[in-house]
Amino acid sequence: MTSVGIDAIEIRTGKLVLDLPNTFAPVKGEDPEKYTKGLGLYTSSFPDVYEDIVTMGANAAKQLMDRKGLTPADIGRIDVATESAFDNSKPVSTYIAGCLEQVYDEDFRHANKGERKFACIAGTQSLDDAYNWIKAGRNRGRAALVIATDTALYERGDPGEATQGAGAVAMLIDEDPDLVELSTEQGYGSMDETDFLKPNQQFPSVDGKRSMQVYLARMREALEDYESVAGRTHPDDFEYIPFHTPFPGMVRKAALLGFRHMSRGTEIEDDLASEIGRQPREDDFETWDDYEEAIRAYMDDLKTTEQYRDWYARVIEPTLDISSRVGNWYTGSVHIARLSALKAAAEEGKEMTGKKLLVGSYGSGAQAEIHAETVQETWLDEIEAVDVDSQLADRTEISFDDYELIHDVHNHEKEIEVEEFTQPEGEFVFTGWGRMNERRYEYVE
């Protein structure tokens, strides 16, 4: 059986950074600990004046192609996942291919290009499309480029403003991958929901609290569906569990639910019984509400146990580092959680070959997907080559006034002229609009 998965990853962060507890919270009259302790966020990335989903996606893709020594002829498919598109017809992948063609001799004439939409889960759906294309043997030996790129901006004053971010993740999907192999088994939890949507508008309409409940419900269904094909899961089956991370506090909730589900009926539940009792069973309760209340009480106790805290520190916490420093990257978010975990493993000198990850993706509207990944022998070289720390460290810090300007610059309904905060170098930049209102780009040496 051909092994198919992620061969390489590169990211591109927006080049500006906003300090949430120290710059944003005071102006909002909020306690900085809402960010650091509650949401688990320290800083967010924002795009400079000349950056957008195309430049970030194209810059990440170029980094990846250059590092892997690829030319356009090696790529048979370019799928872009985004929920920040500015065109209802022409896909962002054509703009990104156009950018890349400015710097490579060949073109992507024979590559299939598309754009995937299903809120944040579209990045993982694009991975699936690439996986299926290769497994079906239609790739002619070529690899697929999957690019998840978003500017996650909310209306000024919306509670979601606390969780913004901007960045792109480029992934190469190929046979005999160097990083992780994807499992054939998948589980889905999918229902028609109106928790977060953008009905022909740039900024989302969000029911924040409800979106969190929907996330948890769909994730639980996806896990049960995954188990129906892959067999019962146990908390110790996986070295890391990267989740879609709109903000780390959300993952804290999902991880607790996941641990309770996976440890039910296992020696972990037995070991914890003398300390916090056994998990409530539905049959022992007269009403669903009573059962739910008992589950909530059990989980409140569970999260204080040493066993749970150790597991969380080992399996979940390492997935959150990049996210806590860049905010929500929507379609790219779960992919930076995986990267964050593997980066932590590399820094700790952990041997990861053959180890499993359980990856939980989510998109509002709403759908969750769960699959497993197996870390490949060459993972360390791949992870050590990814440029994360210098990109994050090189971001230019903005004041609250600057933040207001940059939010307006990227607001499609406003037309304002603002000086760029940074100087572009060796990257694609947005240069303005063409005759048919298309966006135009060039490469700056």
Ligand code: HMG
């Ligand atoms: P909010 O009203 O700004 O914040 O909304 P809050 O008052 O609920 O506080 C947030 C947390 O900080 C709470 O923790 C507080 O208790 C805590 P919790 O009770 O939930 O565990 N807190 C503090 N902790 C310590 N010290 C303090 C303190 N103050 C408060 N002093 C909300 C937060 C997330 C709702 C808002 O930012 C929002 O609407 N965000 C956008 C929606 C979102 O991210 N939803 C997540 C699930 S849906 C999803 O992931 C999909 C998405 O990525 C889109 C897509 O799929 O395309 C969004």
